[in-house]
Amino acid sequence: MSIEIRLMQAADAPRVVDLYRAVYGDDYPVKSVYDPAAILAAQEAGDFYRILAFADDQLVGQSAIYRSGTPNPDLYESGQGIVLPAYRNQGVIEQLLRIGQDTVYPSIGIHQLWGEAVCNHVFMQKMITKLGWESTGIEIDLMPAAAYTKEKSSNGRVSTVVAFKVADPEMRNVHLPAAYEELLAWLYQPLSLPRRFVRGTPSLPTDNATAVDEQVFSDAAVARLTFTSLGSDFSNCLQSRERTAVAQGCTVLQAFLDLGDPAVGAAATTLRGQGYFLGGLLPCWYGGDGLLLQKILHTPNIEGIHLDGERSHQILDRILADQATVGPSAA
Template structure:
């Protein structure tokens, strides 16, 4: 289905329209990635035409393209499931050919995605995106398309990911924003140390929660259930703790050692906010050098708390933010890291 873009004057010469993926777009997507990133983009799938076609067919990536009337792909963005909850999709891997960056192509693709494609697909209940913080372009789009800022991932991506365009000197942070399409009110628990800032986040959310103060100890009869994922290029480890038990500290330390053996320097842990003892779990992490990242709505279907630790020095002064609330959240995160 085409979504014709009116009143736009792209440069240098050809008009475009926004459309869902078709197999013949794969070659153009590969060319686009090479034009923007050279050979340096870490997700190698986007340099393989057949892999792009298979990913779209299987639903691992959903590509939306900006295509000229001659069939050239001049922009692309994607939806893909990346969280434990398969009804929560990430919006990302978006790029536009340099000559079309003042054409409205990016805005047109996102408008189609958020306002037409997602409402027609009932399996997608919530969206989130990670807007890089070496510029504010995508952060402005976050506000325009009604995404609510809930977390900041400091030092998320290495500068090498931005070598071609020379847009970052050090590791780059990301601002996480969420938009709800299918509400799911549920009960969550606030760690006392983060009660104030988390309530400010939830007061802005486009969904309802019953919020209680966390209390109690980690269950003495229950082991921790956690899964480690390592992103080699980013030197990043993510630990999903679906169930925190008496051995949480030991499990986290064990997984950290596994990650360090693969040169990881940035660690993220997702805690389950539907567990009444999540406050004790957060304190356990803080005792081991972790600090706040923010809230992740619908992450496990129920919400999650993002905690993070860096074994490099985040350049907080280079983090560029657009909204007043995101700046306030960063100040809290920076102070929490100092404690």
């Protein structure tokens, strides 16, 4: 089978919509994928790049990278890998990912990638390992079950393995919260990043206000709270944002903290007292690195998590062990 792989062009946008519908029906949680004009505008703005695979002029697959709300605009998420059922298990997605990370993206100045490999199967996990990515966390129950109804590939919500392929030559300070000092040091081991572990402050600063960017994905029941500044009002800010998210139907709450901030340990202690537990290490998330903590307000689909490799199993075991040590999960 001969496959042509190239960056998306303007005329391809309607065919990209057809690709999503062929695989997900109308249930993909990000509704902009059904709008050809929005698809094209995002690429022209440099926010979303798609690489497409064609077989005999038929669009059979895609991979993509996109800015997904991280504080670091140079860090792109790799995801939305899609291949038509008739063309799976033929190396299409591997070609898309490899050509993208090795050739296309570096040619336009992109060197920092991250992604979420779904856990209802291990195919993508195996793929990113072959491509040299490092797994650093697991997002519990991130994706709604409805996204997998058409293919009948999950009986519940779907978790994801968080993985990175990043280059960052700058020496940066990392403040390890006391509760995660050993665990984060372990997660850093396979990463080729110049980092200096330092001691943070024991309390939140009184002369600073908390700032947070909130993303609510009500269709997916997920809220993401990215804290960009920490202050003594952190607990009140957290509770206020939680109430807003829960009122919109969110049952998966994620908090992102900057490991470059000396007060990160104090913020992590507050979060743990409110039922948040480890999600993972996030290299280059803020330019410097980040920490993900997560809170689940429903019974999670742990039995539906399928993992590839001993390290991923160890990450999950440590996450679940941490969940058992935190405060009550009620919002």
